[in-house]
Amino acid sequence: MGAKYKKVAEAVMNDLSIMELEDLADLISDILAVKRHRDYTDEDEDDEFDDWLDDDDEEQPVTARKVMPRYRNPLDLSQTWSGRGIKPKWLTEQMARGRTLEEFLIKFDADGRPIVS
Numbered sequence: 001m002g003a004k005y006k007k008v009a010e011a012v013m014n015d016l017s018i019m020e021l022e023d024l025a026d027l028i029s030d031i032l033a034v035k036r037h038r039d040y041t042d043e044d045e046d047d048e049f050d051d052w053l054d055d056d057d058e059e060q061p062v063t064a065r066k067v068m069p070r071y072r073n074p075l076d077l078s079q080t081w082s083g084r085g086i087k088p089k090w091l092t093e094q095m096a097r098g099r100t101l102e103e104f105l106i107k108f109d110a111d112g113r114p115i116v117s
Helices: 003-015 018-040 045-057 089-096
Strands: 071-073 076-081
Touching: 003 018, 071 089, 076 089
Parallel strands: none
Antiparallel strands: 071 076
């Protein structure tokens, strides 16, 4: 992480509550999802992003948001985990055998696509 981001991270951690940080993480996840979608399609990107930004003008009821997975089971690639909530059984079993959480991180190529190994 660059020096300028470390200062931002320190300020954010000192000034925001855990709930506000979780909301910020959700916002960043949403922005990444829009960015990845833009990179994969040739659709009019500005309209989609503007529509997404305009949604914030009205108060919306709180609903669960779809979060991109961060971890994948190498033995069954269909099994993923976002890193939120209770760890799935496949992950807890592997960690009990001495594996680390970092070993299950989904890696992305330069274009933002997941690398499947």
